[in-house]
């Protein structure tokens with residue numbers, strides 16, 4: 001039997017261990033991917049340390065578990081019912097798993113499925129273990145199985161390390177799509193220096209936004225974000241006045257077309273509330289970040305101003321493919337990512353070292 005090495009978590013608050021286990025065989029509609037890189041998002045440390053106490057309604061896979069949210073690699077083998085994918089294809093594996101047959105899944109809105117589960121991460125469903133049982137392999141292993149519906153084809157000009165960032169790039173892209181982002185618009189991005197914030201900025205530029213207003217805490221990182229497109233980006237330090245008033249002032253009193261809340265885990269809800277007031281009448285507020293609290297909102301203001309508050313979560317495989325296609329044509333520039341590469345044997349160091357990263361510019365990847 002062919003074996004592989006995978007990092008597995010046997011217990012909360014203990015390091016993952018490198019275990020030798022059999023290489024999986026694909027079920028009929030699945031493929032087996034040889035993982036070349038797997039991105040680690042800043043929230044991974046929260047998931048493996050704090051999730052069961054922070055968000056008990058979002059269960060982890062049962063232990064020992066192979067985590068790893070954002071794998072990219074090469075298809076090794078395909079199941080007998082796989083039609084389009086073939087061995088040798090370079091792919092990003094979107095971890096979004098769902099039942100595939102409910103009303104939401106059949107309409108292409110898999111993130112609205114009650115079984116919605118992020119492979120190698122956590123489930124949004126109390127019944128998520130059913131999905132984890134079908135897909136027990138995350139990206140922190142040499143091989144993994146994946147359903148054909150999860151595959152994004154990678155053009156040659158995307159490296160596996162860059163593709164390992166597609167999860168949070170796509171999360172920001174999904175938020176921009178939900179905001180109706182397009183040419184001529186002004187965006188306000190709260191938390192612009194973080195993983196989601198820098199991604200939303202780069203994608204927003206690619207999608208033709210006229211201006212991007214962004215808030216953050218770190219002055220040096222704010223300077224680097226502005227340098228991405230000095231003529232189209234303005235930044236403000238959080239804590240130095242009202243972000244909502246600033247956004248209105250920067251738009252001649254109108255407000256931004258939409259705001260994206262991309263703040264870090266457990267960020268204060270007051271920051272989000274302030275920025276909401278920076279959108280124009282009829283504008284949208286999309287939450288994609290880490291604020292996790294009740295939002296005290298004046299619903300009459302919401303009605304009078306016709307503001308839409310939207311929760312956005314992950315992205316479709318089709319949107320993942322759109323991002324890959326934008327990179328292929330040069331519309332989307334991922335050269336801002338600074339890769340910090342770790343072998344699988346240093347996966348624990350990689351996860352715990354993320355606090356030292358340079359905001360959304362750092363890309364921590366494990367190379368199994």
Ligand SMILES: [Zn+2]
Nearest residue numbers: 099102105113
């Ligand atoms: Zn479903």
